[in-house]
Amino acid sequence: MSGVLTRRQVLFGLAGVGAVATLGGCSRGGGNGVAVGPSAIAAAEAARASTGQIRDLALRARKVQIDLGGRTVTTWAYGDSVPGSALRATAGDRVRVAFRNDLPEPTSVHWHGLAIRNDMDGVPGVTTPEVKPGGGFTFDFVVPDSGTHWFHPHTGLQLDRGLYAPFIIDDPTDRGGYDAEWIVVLDDWTDGVGRSPEQILTDLKAAGASGSGNGMAGMNMGGSGSGMGGMDGGDVDYPLYLVNGRPTNDPQTLNAKPGQRVRLRIINAGSDTIFTLALSGHDLRVTHTDGYPTTPVTTSALRIGMGERYDAVVTLKDGVFPLVAAPVGKTGLARALVRTSSGTVPAPTYRPSELGAYPLTADALQGAPGSALPKRDPDTVQDLVLGGSMGPYVWTINGRTYENTVPLTIRAGQAGRLRIRNQTMMPHPLHLHGHTFQIGAAGGSGPRKDTVLVPAMGSVAVDMVADNPGQWMVHCHNTYHAAVGMMTRLDYVT
Ligand SMILES: [Cu+2]
Known part of the structure; x- marks a missing residue:
């Protein structure tokens, strides 16, 4: 190093x-x-x-x-x-x-x-x-x-x-209802193949300082993976995208029998990549996000930001089916293969038609009964304004980078509301440590989560309860955004 x-x-x-x-x-x-x-x-x-x-x-x-x-x-x-x-x-x-x-x-x-x-x-x-x-x-x-x-x-x-x-x-009380479980970890990969992460950050800063960044480096207008033309998914084009550490030319094969029900535990471990995931020929029945149960929803495609997790149950058909994750706004694919019988393996570039469906995001989910926070008006309401740009390459919360941050504060036992407003042209996955929040109001129908993808120029309000004393990071889960300052803290105070 x-x-x-x-x-x-x-x-x-x-x-x-x-x-x-x-x-x-x-x-x-x-x-x-x-x-x-x-x-x-x-x-x-x-x-x-x-x-x-x-x-x-x-x-x-x-x-x-x-x-x-x-x-x-x-x-x-x-x-x-x-x-x-x-x-x-x-x-x-x-x-x-x-x-x-x-x-x-x-x-x-x-x-x-x-x-x-x-x-x-x-x-x-x-x-x-x-x-x-x-x-x-x-x-x-x-x-x-x-x-x-x-x-x-x-x-x-x-x-x-x-x-x-x-x-x-x-969960010792979980009744299961599935025959097998597969963990599906998505990642964007550069180390040892393309530039080092340090070189990428150096390049992003240099492009930002010279003006050639100026929004363009992040504006991957191809939208090839997005299903939403022109969506700006991230700042970095990666040479590889991986499912469980494997690139598309050497995919992992997940074996099962036709008719079996499999629980997918999907984790986006990427640093700068939002993925849209689909299983060719199948619907996904989404049952959890960020560990919390949701009212099950069936979808063809699922959009997952960095740090987010979704669990989905699939009932498998007979054959060989690519499980594909497309990087939003970038070129390339990540995939594994689901095999329940003999069949032809589609080319590594094969894109299931399901990826063209409008992808499910957390705002379309409802928390399962019993998962809501107790209904309660917030004792404190605080704003998190997400800002920044490609040129200069600086990302901020409430106009400040982490070294100059003014932490949010809360008292133990208080109910808090965070109003997150994204004033940039790209989505940011905002992650709160040490707590889960409920999307929307406490006691409402929104799901419980710890990481929420805040749309470009969009806003999300979340409620939480101060039941875990300490100092907690609140930050964008884009590794490069966090590194240049898109972090703050939630500090318990007396
Ligand atoms: Cu960010």
């Missing part, structure tokens, strides 16, 4: 510490200025419903060589593979993850979608110490949330390497 990257990453971490220091709240062990400290975090942990089961898990970040369709690529990953092996636990388990960093740089692990204790959230400089090369950290927390979740670093651009893996939390 270049010295420039190391320095930039250090600055990235220090920016958080600096911003915290100016709050002047009571300090706790790690130099953290959170106004609601360790005792509140411990009390919240003690109050979490627990199965009493302890689950010891191990995780190692390391440099690995992987095969991408016949090309040997060196990247960073969890364990031996991309994605890393899924971790699994049951809601209410106390999970202890012995993490070891064998990367040449400091890293961190964020448990995306799990509303766990703040000091285990894995954000260096805010919640959890970074893990030095050769070092380790034991994460120790009760997992409250069943569903399809995942984990990744919260350090620089590391997510745009191979550092991601599913974290599946089983």
Whole structure:
């Protein structure tokens, strides 16, 4: 790695510490200025419903060589593979993850979608110490949330390497209703094939500074994957798009029998790519988003932003069927193959007609009965204005980058409403740590989520309850947007 990257990453971490220091709240062990400290975090942990089961898990970040369709690529990953092996636990388990960093740089692990204790959230400089090369950290927390979740670093651009893996939390009351389960992880891939993530960011900044960025680099007007002509999906064209770490010329084959019902657990681990997903010849019956059950909805195609998860049940037909994810506004495809009998495999470029259907997004979903937050008027209403541009390459929340952010605040027990307004020409997946929110009003029909794709020039209001004290990141889940500042915090205050 270049010295420039190391320095930039250090600055990235220090920016958080600096911003915290100016709050002047009571300090706790790690130099953290959170106004609601360790005792509140411990009390919240003690109050979490627990199965009493302890689950010891191990995780190692390391440099690995992987095969991408016949090309040997060196990247960073969890364990031996991309994605890393899924971790699994049951809601209410106390999970202890012995993490070891064998990367040449400091890293961190964020448990995306799990509303766990703040000091285990894995954000260096805010919640959890970074893990030095050769070092380790034991994460120790009760997992409250069943569903399809995942984990990744919260350090620089590391997510745009191979550092991601599913974290599946089983619901002991789930009646199932399916014969098999497939985890489907989508990603946009450059490391070792195209430019490095650091070079991509350098290029985006240079193009932005020279004026050649000026909106154009992000305006992929082809709209080939979008089903909505001209939709601006991201800033970066990637050489490869992957399903479960495999490119289209070497797809994974998922085997089952005709008539079987399979639960797909779909995770978008991409850094700069929204995908539209379809299974050729099949409808998808969407049952969950971000781990929470929804009223089931049948759709031909599903749009999924970075960080979002959807579960869908499919009843399989007889044959061979591409499961295809098209990058919105970009050229290329990601795919796996579903095989229930003999049949011809369509060409790698084959686009199922289902991709042409209007894709389902979270705003078309309703939360399942019992999934809503208690109906309640908000005690505090706060705005998040998403701004920025390609030239200069700067992305902001409330007009500020993270190093100058003015955190949102809330008191423990309050109901909060976040009004998110996107004033840019591209969608941003906004992610809140440590909580789920309800789209629309608490007690309404909207689904519960932790990541919401806010349309270009659109707005979304979400309600949440301050039941997990600490300092929590609120940020765009585009890796490059977050790296240049599209992050803020929600700080509990007394
Ligand atoms: Cu963004």
